Amino acid sequence: MGVIALSPLDLALASTMVLLLAWISRRMQFGIERPLLISALRTTVQLTLIGFVLKVLFDNATLIWVAMLAMLMLLIAGREVMARQDRRFAGWWGYGVGTLSMFISSVAVTVLALNMLIQPQPWYLPQYAIPLLGMLLGNTMNGIALGLDRLTTSAWQQRQQIEARLMLGHSASRAIEDIRRDSMRVGLVPIVNAMAAAGVISLPGMMTGQILAGAPPMEAVKYQILIMFLIASGTGFGTLGAVWLGSRRLFDERERLRLDRLSRQNTKK
Amino acid sequence: MAAGLTIKHLRTLHVGPVDLAISPGECVVLTGASGSGKTLLLRAIADLDCHEGEVLLDGVACHTMHAHDWRSGVGLLPAESQWWGESIGAHFQQPDEALLKQLGFGCEVMDWEVARCSTGERQRLALARLLQNRIKVLLLDEPTASLDAENVSRVEAVVKQLRQERAIAVLWVSHDPAQAERVATRRMRIESGRLQEVV
Numbered sequence: 001m002g003v004i005a006l007s008p009l010d011l012a013l014a015s016t017m018v019l020l021l022a023w024i025s026r027r028m029q030f031g032i033e034r035p036l037l038i039s040a041l042r043t044t045v046q047l048t049l050i051g052f053v054l055k056v057l058f059d060n061a062t063l064i065w066v067a068m069l070a071m072l073m074l075l076i077a078g079r080e081v082m083a084r085q086d087r088r089f090a091g092w093w094g095y096g097v098g099t100l101s102m103f104i105s106s107v108a109v110t111v112l113a114l115n116m117l118i119q120p121q122p123w124y125l126p127q128y129a130i131p132l133l134g135m136l137l138g139n140t141m142n143g144i145a146l147g148l149d150r151l152t153t154s155a156w157q158q159r160q161q162i163e164a165r166l167m168l169g170h171s172a173s174r175a176i177e178d179i180r181r182d183s184m185r186v187g188l189v190p191i192v193n194a195m196a197a198a199g200v201i202s203l204p205g206m207m208t209g210q211i212l213a214g215a216p217p218m219e220a221v222k223y224q225i226l227i228m229f230l231i232a233s234g235t236g237f238g239t240l241g242a243v244w245l246g247s248r249r250l251f252d253e254r255e256r257l258r259l260d261r262l263s264r265q266n267t268k269k
Numbered sequence: 270m271a272a273g274l275t276i277k278h279l280r281t282l283h284v285g286p287v288d289l290a291i292s293p294g295e296c297v298v299l300t301g302a303s304g305s306g307k308t309l310l311l312r313a314i315a316d317l318d319c320h321e322g323e324v325l326l327d328g329v330a331c332h333t334m335h336a337h338d339w340r341s342g343v344g345l346l347p348a349e350s351q352w353w354g355e356s357i358g359a360h361f362q363q364p365d366e367a368l369l370k371q372l373g374f375g376c377e378v379m380d381w382e383v384a385r386c387s388t389g390e391r392q393r394l395a396l397a398r399l400l401q402n403r404i405k406v407l408l409l410d411e412p413t414a415s416l417d418a419e420n421v422s423r424v425e426a427v428v429k430q431l432r433q434e435r436a437i438a439v440l441w442v443s444h445d446p447a448q449a450e451r452v453a454t455r456r457m458r459i460e461s462g463r464l465q466e467v468v
């Protein structure tokens with residue numbers, strides 16, 4: 001059984017519903033029509049482009065090309081993490097903390113899963129490697145962005161309490177431990193919720209896709225469970241690393257709270 | 270080796286250069302207009318802000334020990350106390366009953382909610398909290414600004430006792446000339462970041 005192919009007309013019809021939503025938003029002055037249309041357009045353009053890229057990549061499945069696309073995805077995800085910080089680390093750190101943590105967690109988990117668990121031939125087979133990395137990056141990105149944002153925002157809001165603890169002779173890591181714990185938790189909440197709701201409230205996207213493509217449900221389910229575990233561990237270790245690295249960077253070698261290392265982003269809000 | 274607190278050419282962006290020595294048991298009262306750098310000087314001594322120059326405690330330089338060990342010995346009581354837990358008790362490991370009594374509290378204070386304490390109560394409790402550490406130097410930033418007369422004398426008595434019994438060196442920022450008269454063994458004035466002895 002193959003996939004039922006969609007015609008451009010089908011997509012055009014689906015898009016009219018988005019246009020209708022935008023029209024209502026405009027009439028009722030929700031102010032969301034512009035971002036809605038822009039992101040709908042971005043979805044179309046970006047997905048079409050990646051479609052072409054994947055087509056080419058599948059035809060030229062060499063390690064170097066797969067690695068280059070993976071690197072590109074990582075760098076874009078790193079930028080996205082940075083853009084979601086209200087108060088981010090100044091300079092290279094703003095980009096580095098999130099990207100490095102994502103690199104360590106997502107890439108490591110993907111390579112591990114490909115070599116030890118799924119074992120396609122060759123292990124970097126793009127049909128497996130790229131979607132797997134994409135799912136991991138997308139989720140790790142969320143966790144890291146949420147965790148880092150909570151870390152820097154809380155440190156800013158509670159700077160006086162943190163300094164009060166330093167004045168009492170607490171070490172830097174003890175002075176920030178509550179915030180660090182809280183940031184970790186916040187980063188992990190989405191994936192914990194997703195695992196709890198999987199199959200009962202929502203049918204996860206990858207499983208749905210495989211079933212639509214004709215895979216037996218039990219095979220799709222096994223893949224989905226594997227992916228959930230990979231995402232949970234990738235997000236967990238990534239957030240752990242990013243929050244730990246970030247909380248170190250908030251203090252200098254003399255255990256002073258250095259909020260001058262954060263820069264306020266000029267938000268569009 | 271000089272006992273007590275020794276400050277050599279201490280300089281930050283807005284303060285200094287400052288040279289000052291406070292012997293054990295001595296109380297130096299520091300006055301100066303708002304914005305003259307009193308609080309910044311105290312913060313630099315506690316190594317909370319970047320600074321140049323050296324600060325030594327009993328002859329041992331600040332930078333040779335861990336920052337948190339330094340601050341355990343050089344206690345800064347800020348003008349406004351900060352609390353991170355919900356109850357007062359969450360901030361105390363072994364409450365010193367005698368000290369709390371001296372400051373006008375009973376033991377039940379440990380069950381109090383921070384949010385329900387007045388500024389003055391919090392200020393006195395913050396002093397008790399700080400004194401859990403084995404400090405050798407006490408840096409006070411207008412500690413009695415929000416207290417009534419009775420509590421002002423309680424705090425002054427506690428500090429006096431610390432100087433006499435534990436030979437703690439005190440640097441006391443105060444706006445009140447009468448208080449300076451009562452507690453100081455030496456008086457300094459700070460003007461645009463520089464110290465002058467008041468004679």
